Amino acid sequence: MSDSDPRATPTPAAPRGDDPAPASIDLNADLGEGCPNDRALLRLVSSASISCGAHAGDEATIRETLHAAREARTVIGAHPGFADREGFGRREREATAGEVEALIVEQTEFLWELAREQGLDLRFLKPHGALYNQAQRDHEVARGVVAAAVRLGLPLLGQPGTRLAEIARERGVAYIPEGFPDRGYRDDGSLAPRGEPGAILDDPAEIAIQAVRLAASGRVRTLCIHGDEPGAVANAEVVRESLERAGIEIRGITG
Template identity: 55%
Template sequence: MNPPSIRSIDLNADLGEGFPNDRVILDFVTSASVCCGAHAADRAVILETLREVAQHHVILGAHPGFADRDHFGRREQVTSARAVEQLVLGQVDALALLAAEVGLVIQYVKPHGALYNQAQRQAEVAEGVLSAMVRLQLPVLGQPGSLLEASAKVRGVPFVIEGFPDRRYRDDGRLVPRSEPNAILNDSREIESQVLRLVDDGVASFCIHGDDPRAVENARTIRTLLEQHAIVLKGFV
């Protein structure tokens, strides 16, 4: 009889956006997607977050977003592939310089907010993100079955499938927008069921939103669930 396969998954958090729980969240995660300074935060906040990431020995990712602080980078923009490419390259380069000050290297990119959502389904935005990834030679996080995933395969960009334990999904696999009722899961049994389903579906990384007031609770809950089901916490790079 063959031994049972060991399942593993990464737990990432969006950090460095100026919220108070980053240090505690880092106790639970295996990777950190750190704000690049466009949609939130400032140099001091980001640098402090990077120091904490280094101390916790988790994987560092860049979290670039639209420069729209009034809407926290979550308002969709009309843009071009070239503009998106330059946005991503500029923000990742800026974060890389700060990361180098504390001895860290960026190992992946996860777009933020509207940039993330538009990249999943809009050809111009997906093209811009992937053109940046080709130049950076880094993997990108995104949703399964998306335009971004399909285009990444064509262009040879490593694609990391991301899942959201506390967000409701539509039947087509897309997330229910935050603006709609019941977009956020609160029932622990429902979250557990979704976590196990997403693992079985091949998700490689779960996301914890650092701006959520329940971020620490969510991180602790998801990590405990994974450990209870013998799913190993492990970075994807």
Template identity: 55%
Template sequence: MIVPSSHRALAIDLNADLGEGFPDDEALLDRVSSAVICCGAHAGGREVSLRTIEAARGRGVAIGAHPGFPDREGFGRRERAATREEVREVVREQLDRFEAWAAEAGAVVRFVKPHGALYNQAQRDPTIADGVIAALIGRNLPILGLPGGVLEEKARASGLRFVPEGFADRRTRDDGSLVPRSEPGAVIEDPAEVVAQVLALVDRGRVETICLHGDDPRAVALADRIRSALSGAGVVVRSFEE
């Protein structure tokens, strides 16, 4: 049960990974407070990302960039070896492109969240994390990631704002890392368990944003159940920037 605390506002950001070519983007934009939009490398492309940026802007949803390894066949979820400079260039190029798309739509990019394998490797691999952070220096954009990992350490050491993130539909290990999708049970199938996990994440107060995956066919229904449960617990859904 979520109990009000003088040390924690009863509010949480709800984000969804969008602009990847799946059909529920606009419906999810009516339910989330932040949109994590593909930069066109692991999926999607200019047209779908630009359309998603415009739809998010029209709804007042915070817009974030979602750079990933350029691996469309593996949807950016296959890990790879890379140097700091290779990662920096991959992320920099995608952010440059995405910021240009946002400017074209009259929108502002508010944050960055690495995608898939890039996200997971950056939580534990200092070389990957360094490359991601190097691409953000000078952009003054917050970065989302799992709390307690290498990416958080590197971001804070570089003076970047780090926004700790939890996942509605993914199981985590004791060390806080996500259970790999290749392992049984990595994705939570029971909607009631998804809701319970979200409420527990909010109650613990360690995260500022919670992710829903836009490629999940259940995403809209899950978003409705999550918002209903949060409202019932007295928790407001709003951007972590507010």
């Protein structure tokens, strides 16, 4: 389905910062992708979406991250994506709902097996990269993601007010709306595509302001730190500090 499909759900308005801050919010990071910051980030976040090995990472890396998550007592979830290691799972693909459902279930079951070796359980599902972005607007991909969540019995992370959120609600799937302190937003509330000017924020002050604005909007229940960014640890530190200064507790919402 194209962005101009009349069935597409309008993207929500950009978050506002003039609403009262919530008492708490989750802070998550995408980990297990072979990047060097996993252990440091696990000390700063309250949940972690772990790569299932298709878009990045390998079995040894994933096991190491799961072990570190157990030590940190961090809530974990599955982070499946398109099998596109060269493009880090960030290149869009044509896929039917059935194909999307199958790849998510297969990857998540693989991760679940490794997690159980560590005495851990998966608490949520968060697609990665292109699969995540397509699911926000593409009816067919969104149907596949939600069908996988139903089969797996897991809550689903995604952006608020999207096609994915709508279908999850229709299917009775618990939906956890997510915001991104380190990403640029368009005026209509959608994420600026990578490659566009301002799509990736690298100014700590700007990241801190956006983290509090997103949390205070009341539209999201978790904030994401991209673990593959060179400044991921510094970003997580500044987000934690800004939220704590605003009186917002960081707490795993699925723990």
